[in-house]
Amino acid sequence: MRSLVPVIAGAAVLAVGGGSLAYAGLRSDVTMAVDGQATQVTTSAQTVGDLLSAQHISVGPHDVVAPSTNTELRDGTQVSVKYGRQVTVSVDGAPQTVWTTATDVGSAIATLGLDTTGADLSTSRSAPIGRQGLSVNVATPKRVTVDAGGKKQTLTTTGATVGAALKAAGIAPDDDDQVSLPVTTTLTNGAKVTFVRVDVTSKSKRSDVDFKTVEQKSSKLERGKTQTKTQGREGSRTTTYRVVSHDGDVVSTKATKSVVTRKPVNRVVVVGTKAPAEPAVANVGLWDKIAACESGGNWSINTGNGYYGGLQFSLATWRAYGGTGMPNEQSKAAQIAVAERVRKGSGLGNWSCA
Template identity: 45%
Template sequence: MRRDEDAPPVAVLGHRKVWSVVLNVLIGKPGKSRVLRLGAQAAVLTAVVGGTVAFANQDTDVDLTVDGRTTLVSEDADTVGELLAARGIRLGARDVVAPSPAAKIEDGDDVVVRYARQLEVSVDGKTQTFWTTELTVDSALRAVGIRADGARLSASRSLPLGRQGLALVVTTPKKVTLVADGKRAKVTTTAPTVGDLLTEQGLTLGKDDTLSVLQSTPTVKGLVVAVTRIDKKTVTKTEKVSYATKSVKSAKLYKGEKKVVTEGVQGSRTATYAVVLADGKVVSKKLVDATVTKKPVTQVVQVGTKARPASSSGGGGGGSVAGADSLNWAALAQCESGGNPSIVSSNGLYHGLYQFSVSTWRAVGGSGLPSQASSSEQTYRAKLLYKRAGAGQWPVCGRKLFT
């Protein structure tokens, strides 16, 4: 131990040792001459008389340990409290000293002082404050009853606790689910936050990647963290351009008739898109530029405006329609309706000689119900339908037209 440099030289000897030397000299030992003994006695008495004050004020030698650091000190003190006061040590309400301040001290005694420190501990987000006289993080946690086996600490367990105290974060192991890059894994982690978890698992986020939760989110048991990889691309492709349709009136065609005079032709263009993919799947596509490389050709359709001639009142031929008059309409009517102009199908959808639906009847200029029109009117409308769409309008009986 190091001796306090401020102690007076006489303090090196305790009270008992000093007086033992004095007594030995004063009493003398056998075999010494009376003259020599008297001379020594005179010298000792002179020293005693001259050093009376020094002996009266003899210091006490004590090993003083403050927060684990031990020093040999010498002070003119009879109690622990006097020793501490002499050393300028003031104790707070939470500090401890052993023995107690009122205890008597003698040479060779040990006095231990521990200052209290404030320890703020946050365990998985729940914070508590303690006062402790322990000197390291590990011993302080044990002293306050916090089990931290396998946990992550924000400071080393062996870190000394200074008198300024410490704020400590403790994260216990938890099982969480991590979904990233096409994989779903259950991991046990002591990472305090989701950001720390990603670092722990070696996952790096791109500038456009997204997380299902904030990186600052605390990790809790059962948490699911999903990483979505976002990829942004520019895609250029050749596309077809649809043609427009233009209708023009024609006095050469009857009302209800149409004729394509210019076939429409599709064009083409080069289109550039900004595409966003999430984990490889397109989630958005925006046109940013388009250049027409081939213009489409507009389709032109003539629409008839000429009034139709009155229907013939005769018994079978109806109005004349070029290219259809020579067909066997009577055979078709016999097949479709048994030649009955007023017949209606059992479901009410089809009418007359040629079993017109009401919508088809009206598409070829008919009015009212087909089954209420004359036979010649029905035949005329059937001829117009044939000119427009062919014999396929009567899937079963249409072949009769050619017999």
């Protein structure tokens, strides 16, 4: 029996060695590239799917595996895994979201077929895209015409809004200025923008304030006479105006405030109310006798026949000899004074009662 042991041992060795040869025959040397990073892998996996599981690689619906996961592995098989990335590209404010296996911004934009010549990107074209994805803003060049103060200029800008176009034109609008489109309006190629520079200023102007004339009656001064008690003096007023100009031309002026900086001094005039002294008259007795005959001695009578007063003057005679007003409204002395001038000029023939 002992002489058989080596043979059995040798058979066991052969069996083990044969198993090793069989195991080695089930392994494959493959190249595996994940997002372009290649490594050499020796594996006993039978298919691409098995290989991914062995390498703890999970793929989703947006990932790309080549060849397919049910492909059998052989020595020299090249397996590529490209992970999908969600990329949002906003072109002039209009977003579009896609899944791509591109690993850098430039390649992702190329897959969308976008012409970004001359465009500004929020991220470098060479920037990598991680598996978490990326958002990129693309501002395309736009040709814009800006009319400012009647002068037009055409420029190309990648600005996204009307405000950005104005800035590119060297214009910084303030709250008073007028723009044909809101500055937040999305800019489009061929847009036309009109800008009006509005200046609002304040202007002050001084002017005179007229004085009034005030009358004060006085019984110490004869009726018909006046005296200036206080000389009048003009005052001063300052008026503030709001002046609006468009591109340097005044379009409106409105008073916003008016202040009297110096009050005027009223002119005060004293007006006499005292009855004047009766003038000394001659021949009172004669004229009393004639008045008694002509008017019954009523020196204020108006008979309605064209003759007036105690001596029944016609207006023509009364005025011809210096009488004022209406004869019947004058004093007895005033009527006699005029009668004396008539007597001296033409006698007493004007009175039938003389």
